[in-house]
Amino acid sequence: MPVGAVNCDSFAPEDLTMPVPAPRKSPGFSFAVRQATRPLWAVLGERLLTVLIYLCGISAIIFVLSIFIFVFKEAAPVLFSGRFNLGQFLFSTEWYPTSEVNVRYGVLAMIAGTFAVTGVAMLIAVPFGLGAAIYLSEFCGPKVKETLKIVIELLAAIPSVVWGFIGLTVMSKLIVQFTGAAVGVNVLNAGIIIALMSVPIIVSIGEDALKAVPDSYREAAIALGVTKWQLTWRVLLPAAKNGLLAAVLLGVGRGVGETMAVLMATGHAVHVPHSVLDSVRTLTANIAAELGEAPADSDHYRVLFLTGVLLFVITFFVNLAADLAIRGIKKQ
């Protein structure tokens, strides 16, 4: 670097706001130098604005923390009261919150329901989502790509209550017709709905992951004369596996956290499912269904908040894992 050149990285524009020192008056010469000072209100205003921007910047942290604190605060009284047993809460399948003689709060059946629905959804959504991501990034032309991306964006925009309505009216009839199940609202129904809901996120994150593979990998493989399929299977998938894992994890997070669609499409029976045609209830649906009936400040109400804490913790770790997986690619 030549002497006197300004190093751009260390050069911050704040340096320019420093007051320009008054020109030294030397005898005999007199220059009219206009001082580059800004009015006080502008300087203070900018300071204030910077503080405001900083506050907004950390608002996400504040909100996430306050979500946890407020939900936990509502749940805490029952958690630390003698009436409640955390082991029973997590490992019992008996959920009788309104029983007169023997109230029992066990959410294991609903945890099982949540994971059954999410599992079925991922069995459908992962192959289709990743397949579509591969098709988008490697096989199709630019026009098809643009159209598909728009369609996927619109697919992602459909509200969950509309998905639930579709499950309730369309999907349940189809399931009764094709499988002969007694009721159409069950694990399979909710699984298909959640799969359709989480496919867009899997496709878009998966496509990003494939796009992030350096072009030199592709060029090296093509120089060896491979076909696109061999390129995808042998080069891109191993190289992008972290990003693809993140895509799947975000899909799982979506499935675990989905509320309205599963509320309407799972059939709402509290028991551990034995087949995909059983009705279940998920953690989210349970809160949504019973929060309105539980009197405020009752044990039942607080246990529902505790279920919320459980959901928050599950999704937090799923998202954390996805984030770490994405960081993994960026470091490479």
Next chain:
Amino acid sequence: MNADPNKRFTETPMVRRKLCQEAIAKWIFRIMSASMIVPLLLILGYLIQRAWPSLSVGFILDVPIRGIKDGGIWPAFVGTIYLVFISLAVSAPIGILAAVYLNEYAKENWFNRIINLAVINLAGVPSIVHALFGLGAFVYAAKFGCSIISASLTLAIMTLPVIIASTRESLASVPRTFREACWNVGATRWQTIRAIVLPNSISGILTGVILQVSRAAGETAPVMFTGAIYFKAVQKGDLFPYRLDEQCMALSTHLYNISTQVPGVRESIPFATAVVLLGLVLVVNAAAIILRVWLRNRKKW
């Protein structure tokens, strides 16, 4: 460059097998992509067909009658608009400034990583947990009660990540040289942001705002416990039927109520409500897409 380099050599069985595999893989992936879209179109067609008997402009402008079993959806429609715009008024400034901080001020360090993680988590928190938070924080702790304000604030926090992500992406796409040029003529950081960065990234910011609208319009669970009401008597076509400290009806909760909670609703009404909600969301999203494409074509760099 030759279009198909494999044809230049004699095909060995291995090459033939390779090409065959490629064709099969391509078709499998194509079918997988199509199988996400075709069912969607069929479902949409089915919904519209079932909704057809009720679907009209009058359906939107009418009020529900006979204990919401018949009639229109006007109170719910207006309620949704209230919720969307109030939540937008809260989340747009915070979200845009947060994105400005993340992209323009934040340094690449552990603190920035924590903020990013918080944004991702805020997007990933289940909607029902947002509802619990809204109930605990706004309805009880802040004593707003079940009201439009509580519901809108809950929605605003929930949709914040949408605006942050979209704005941030568009701020990042403004070339660094633009900023350097501005700094070199003596502008401060904020002057640069106001004069150069924000005007050049307005398309992405608008897209984020529009996506926030569509997201907020469709959310059900957070509204259900913080401000939505089963039924409210409203004059037909009344534009300002609610006060901010009142509960309101919303399209999404209305759809949930008439499709699961109330027996004996006229058959086409839930379908028509679903189609209106879906249409609203898709139109808003399509607007975002059109805006983005249009502004991208005008981009000067």
